[in-house]
Amino acid sequence: MSTPSFGELLKDLDTIAPVCGPDGGKLPLSSEQSEQLRRIAQASEETGDALELGIQVVGKLMAASTTSELPMDADEIQALGWFIREVSDVVHCLKNVGLGAEYRAQAHGNQ
Structure with missing residues (x-):
């Protein structure tokens, strides 16, 4: 099995593997859920x-832009600032x- 794409990560973990059943008890995980x-x-x-590495590279480019090597105008710097903000939200x-996935696996005794 390959690593899932970013889009596949944005799933409801409670649908994949609820932490507990309707009565509050643990539900067993299937091998597929694990x-x-x-x-x-x-x-x-x-x-x-x-993403973290990409943000580091953007930071280095911004720092280099203060020299004449890679000049950036105010609009480009503003766009990079908003990009970094959005990426930090995605990383969070x-x-x-x-x-959540690790917690559910541990709650069910699968690691």
Whole structure:
């Protein structure tokens, strides 16, 4: 099985693997649910790492733009600022999805 795409991460984890049943008791996970949670947690981490590296590169480009090597105008810098803001929101969401997947796997005794 391959690592899921970013779009596949944006799923409702309660639909994939509820933490508890209607009576509050633990529900057993199927091997498919356990594997899906593992893959979601892995993809969340890998995508977050790639986004983090991209933000670092953008930061270096912005810093280099203060010299004559890579000049940037105010509109470009503003656009980069908004881009970084949006990416940070995505990274936050990814971390929450990954943590949710790990929590559900641990709550069911699967790791």
